[in-house]
Amino acid sequence: MSAMRGLLDRFMLLDLFSGLGITFRHLFKKKETVQYPEERCEPAHRFRGMFRLDEERCIKCTLCARDCPIDIIYIDWHQEMNPVTEKKEKALDRFDIDVQRCMFCGLCEEACPTNPKSIWLTSKTYELASYDRWENLYVDIDELQDWKVRPAYTDDEVR
Amino acid sequence: MLEALREAVGPTLFTYAVSPLFKILALIFLGVLPLIMYLVLAERKILGFMQVRLGPNRVGPWGILQPVADIAKLLVKEDVIPNKAVRWAFVLAPCLVVAPAFVILAVIPFGPSAEQSGGALDFFITDVNVGLLFVVAMATVGVYGIIIGGWASNSKFSLLGGLRSAAQMISYEIPQGFSLVIPLLMAGTMSLQGVVGAQFEQGRWFVFQFFPFGLIAFFIYFVAGVAESNRNPFDLPEAESELVAGFHTEYTGMRFALFFLGEYANMIVISALAVTLFLGGWLAPFPNVGWASFLDLQWIPFMTPGLAGLIWFSAKLFAFLFVYIWFRGTFPRYRFDQLMDLGWKWLIPLVLFTVFGVGIWKTLL
Amino acid sequence: MGETGAKPGHDTLFDVEEMELALGPQHPSTHGVLRINLKIDGERILDSYPIIGYLHRGTEKLFELHPFFQNVPHTDRIDYVAAATNNLAYVGAVEKLTGITVPPRASYIRTILCELQRISSHLLWLATHAIDVGAMTPFFYCFREREQVLDLFEEYCGARLTLNCMRPGGLPFDLPVGWTDRCSAFIDKFPAKVAEYEGLLTNNRIWKKRTVGIGVLSKEQVLQYGITGPMLRGSGVDFDLRKATPYEAYDEVDFDVPVFPNGDTYDRYLVRMEEMRQSARIVRQCLAKLPDGEVMAKRPRVLKANKGAEAYFGIEGPKGEIGFYIVGNGTPNPDRCRVRAPSFYNLQVVPELAKDHLLSDLVAIIGTTDIVLGEVDR
Numbered sequence: 001m002s003a004m005r006g007l008l009d010r011f012m013l014l015d016l017f018s019g020l021g022i023t024f025r026h027l028f029k030k031k032e033t034v035q036y037p038e039e040r041c042e043p044a045h046r047f048r049g050m051f052r053l054d055e056e057r058c059i060k061c062t063l064c065a066r067d068c069p070i071d072i073i074y075i076d077w078h079q080e081m082n083p084v085t086e087k088k089e090k091a092l093d094r095f096d097i098d099v100q101r102c103m104f105c106g107l108c109e110e111a112c113p114t115n116p117k118s119i120w121l122t123s124k125t126y127e128l129a130s131y132d133r134w135e136n137l138y139v140d141i142d143e144l145q146d147w148k149v150r151p152a153y154t155d156d157e158v159r
Numbered sequence: 160m161l162e163a164l165r166e167a168v169g170p171t172l173f174t175y176a177v178s179p180l181f182k183i184l185a186l187i188f189l190g191v192l193p194l195i196m197y198l199v200l201a202e203r204k205i206l207g208f209m210q211v212r213l214g215p216n217r218v219g220p221w222g223i224l225q226p227v228a229d230i231a232k233l234l235v236k237e238d239v240i241p242n243k244a245v246r247w248a249f250v251l252a253p254c255l256v257v258a259p260a261f262v263i264l265a266v267i268p269f270g271p272s273a274e275q276s277g278g279a280l281d282f283f284i285t286d287v288n289v290g291l292l293f294v295v296a297m298a299t300v301g302v303y304g305i306i307i308g309g310w311a312s313n314s315k316f317s318l319l320g321g322l323r324s325a326a327q328m329i330s331y332e333i334p335q336g337f338s339l340v341i342p343l344l345m346a347g348t349m350s351l352q353g354v355v356g357a358q359f360e361q362g363r364w365f366v367f368q369f370f371p372f373g374l375i376a377f378f379i380y381f382v383a384g385v386a387e388s389n390r391n392p393f394d395l396p397e398a399e400s401e402l403v404a405g406f407h408t409e410y411t412g413m414r415f416a417l418f419f420l421g422e423y424a425n426m427i428v429i430s431a432l433a434v435t436l437f438l439g440g441w442l443a444p445f446p447n448v449g450w451a452s453f454l455d456l457q458w459i460p461f462m463t464p465g466l467a468g469l470i471w472f473s474a475k476l477f478a479f480l481f482v483y484i485w486f487r488g489t490f491p492r493y494r495f496d497q498l499m500d501l502g503w504k505w506l507i508p509l510v511l512f513t514v515f516g517v518g519i520w521k522t523l524l
Numbered sequence: 525m526g527e528t529g530a531k532p533g534h535d536t537l538f539d540v541e542e543m544e545l546a547l548g549p550q551h552p553s554t555h556g557v558l559r560i561n562l563k564i565d566g567e568r569i570l571d572s573y574p575i576i577g578y579l580h581r582g583t584e585k586l587f588e589l590h591p592f593f594q595n596v597p598h599t600d601r602i603d604y605v606a607a608a609t610n611n612l613a614y615v616g617a618v619e620k621l622t623g624i625t626v627p628p629r630a631s632y633i634r635t636i637l638c639e640l641q642r643i644s645s646h647l648l649w650l651a652t653h654a655i656d657v658g659a660m661t662p663f664f665y666c667f668r669e670r671e672q673v674l675d676l677f678e679e680y681c682g683a684r685l686t687l688n689c690m691r692p693g694g695l696p697f698d699l700p701v702g703w704t705d706r707c708s709a710f711i712d713k714f715p716a717k718v719a720e721y722e723g724l725l726t727n728n729r730i731w732k733k734r735t736v737g738i739g740v741l742s743k744e745q746v747l748q749y750g751i752t753g754p755m756l757r758g759s760g761v762d763f764d765l766r767k768a769t770p771y772e773a774y775d776e777v778d779f780d781v782p783v784f785p786n787g788d789t790y791d792r793y794l795v796r797m798e799e800m801r802q803s804a805r806i807v808r809q810c811l812a813k814l815p816d817g818e819v820m821a822k823r824p825r826v827l828k829a830n831k832g833a834e835a836y837f838g839i840e841g842p843k844g845e846i847g848f849y850i851v852g853n854g855t856p857n858p859d860r861c862r863v864r865a866p867s868f869y870n871l872q873v874v875p876e877l878a879k880d881h882l883l884s885d886l887v888a889i890i891g892t893t894d895i896v897l898g899e900v901d902r
Contacts, residue, residue: 492658
């Protein structure tokens with residue numbers, strides 16, 4: 001029987017027709033295409049996208065900069081007298097991230113000791129393409145806190 | 160206006176030069192070029208649908224203006240001729256691919272002649288009494304374009320592609336030529352219009368004539384035809400994953416477009432020939448069966464027999480082209496030596512056997 | 525470049541003119557930036573010589589410059605289509621070096637991630653291999669399922685390709701709510717999809733012609749060359765590190781190691797297809813048995829390895845044995861980190877396989893070795 005089937009297979013090209021059947025069935029299946037600029041995939045909640053920083057929460061400990069494997073977080077700070085509490089506090093001079101080299105590993109966010117985190121990547125922003133790598137992908141503290149520069153897809157940006 | 164023109168140039172010149180010229184121009188610019196443009200779009204769409212994606216859909220609704228955009232792009236692209244290329248041959252090659260394919264279309268009947276349909280128009284450009292021979296001769300010219308293009312580019316990948324295609328097209332011309340002999344034997348004429356007429360008289364498409372010989376001949380013609388037009392699974396001369404783009408690796412812009420045009424024109428020619436010789440040309444299915452007479456479409460208002468013939472011809476042609484695309488969406492590619500094996504060790508003996516079979520059948524019965 | 529000229533058995537009646545052809549590094553089917561210099565006679569390959577290093581990034585040196593935990597993102601980029609297995613091999617070596625025991629839940633999740641990664645890596649392999657041989661449709665079907673695997677990764681760790689999903693001592697996060705359901709929904713559907721790819725290829729006579737008897741590797745050859753992974757099992761050697769030295773949760777799940785005897789491209793294809801099914805089986809069992817508890821072991825924030833301490837940890841990656849050999853020097857950084865990258869070992873057999881095959885076969889052979897140039901060059 002199997003020899004018969006083998007013979008049939010050999011001369012009637014059944015193997016080829018079964019393949020043709022599979023592709024023909026797919027003609028009518030639902031298509032997987034996402035029409036990008038109109039439809040967008042919403043990233044998962046843990047998606048590692050563009051950086052955000054909350055200066056209020058940040059304690060200027062520089063752990064994020066130290067844990068960064070490629071050293072792209074640049075933080076300078078100085079001591080400053082807080083006029084309200086009359087205590088010495090750290091004040092940021094600069095908090096820059098060289099996003100063009102960033103590999104979005106998320107170690108800076110993991111290193112952040114504050115709760116909730118003061119630096120985080122889970123911003124659901126993935127459209128980081130730009131025409132100029134120096135101007136647009138070297139972000140300073142204002143850009144890190146300005147959420148309108150690179151909008152996210154949903155409102156629930158804060159975990 | 161036509162009458163005035165006839166008066167002006169004289170009836171002889173009109174019949175033999177002006178009228179065919181108009182028909183050719185109309186066929187190429189209104190028929191074949193748009194057909195090819197939209198065949199490319201249809202191919203991309205159908206392949207896309209088979210591959211669970213949408214295909215081109217950005218230019219115009221459902222992408223129907225995509226071919227226009229493609230042509231505009233190809234026209235304005237820089238025309239690069241490689242420094243070390245053989246210029247004249249490099250320029251000549253694409254023309255050699257396109258021209259024969261278009262020329263063959265001149266003898267293919269897309270519909271009935273004026274006397275057959277009782278209409279005013281012949282649905283073909285010319286009816287050559289050695290039509291089949293003309294087709295075979297012209298089809299052979301196309302291969303030169305590919306070889307010359309591959310050689311003149313002075314690129315190793317192009318050369319390999321050109322050589323592959325030379326060997327492949329010459330080998331597959333033999334089974335293709337022999338399989339064309341079979342409808343010839345059945346019809347007893349070499350005129351393509353005559354072949355369709357014979358199918359009408361015998362009341363049967365030639366695929367089903369002398370069963371199973373007609374079917375085998377059709378199958379061989381189809382396989383050889385796919386190989387002749389360098390299409391998957393026999394697309395070795397331009398095998399992307401091996402030879403980058405084969406013989407047209409170095410071609411850009413409009414010259415590349417001509418190669419592309421030639422490939423698709425060849426597909427259309429081979430399908431049209433298959434339809435004419437084996438699938439009854441412009442005949443409706445079951446042309447001589449009483450209850451199937453509604454298939455001649457005369458119940459549709461304003462339908463003339465000629466138009467119905469054209470519709471049937473196109474329907475069969477498109478079905479054929481769909482199979483081409485379907486193959487491309489399904490099969491892997493043969494290897495070069497396996498392709499030769501298939502041609503020389505299987506198709507040629509099989510087609511010889513079929514020719515003998517039909518000959519004996521015809522003499523004895 | 526080896527000897528040239530007519531080989532024995534070659535027809536010397538005609539003048540043999542050899543042609544040198546540089547395949548790559550920008551060639552559609554060299555899977556990245558591999559370059560192969562070929563000596564060909566017509567289409568027949570007389571000699572071939574792979575040239576590597578176009579993607580060399582000095583990863584091993586990079587490891588020495590960073591503390592242990594900062595190196596995990598770098599391992600993602602060694603075999604960039606199978607980040608989870610690289611992560612596991614690296615963190616496994618660090619754990620062995622520093623003597624950390626991973627909590628059982630973390631072990632199970634790691635096993636799940638690695639098997640999903642194997643599925644996704646094999647899908648990518650099948651897609652590109654099929655397109656090399658000329659079948660373009662399996663590419664899209666494979667990517668359809670691969671997207672779903674990547675979605676699962678994205679949901680778990682936030683990245684789709686360079687996962688960075690493991691840490692020395694366990695995992696950075698627990699599974700998100702509902703992840704196990706979505707994962708098992710995918711795993712339940714997956715074997716039917718594998719059958720679909722097989723329907724397009726396995727019995728197809730053209731596919732068989734292009735793969736059966738192509739690039740045959742004998743049992744002795746694979747052992748000589750140090751080839752691991754599906755290429756080893758396609759040549760009839762029953763060796764799988766998941767069975768031989770079970771790590772993580774592999775000794776608690778039930779699975780088969782597919783072994784095929786002929787050592788040709790077709791058998792390697794069959795091995796990988798079966799491995800995808802077995803991976804689905806492993807994931808299903810792990811999901812059913814998934815224990816509760818912590819996912820991170822108690823460990824110091826800064827790991828230090830003793831001076832002179834060394835550890836090697838090799839696991840069964842999708843492409844073969846991926847292993848890390850780490851030497852400590854008393855600081856938080858490793859003194860030396862050596863990567864045993866399977867693609868590098870598997871690539872070196874290509875010239876021998878390609879000899880006397882045709883140009884088309886070379887493409888199939890490169891495909892069947894399943895190399896990733898990031899891993900070859902590091």
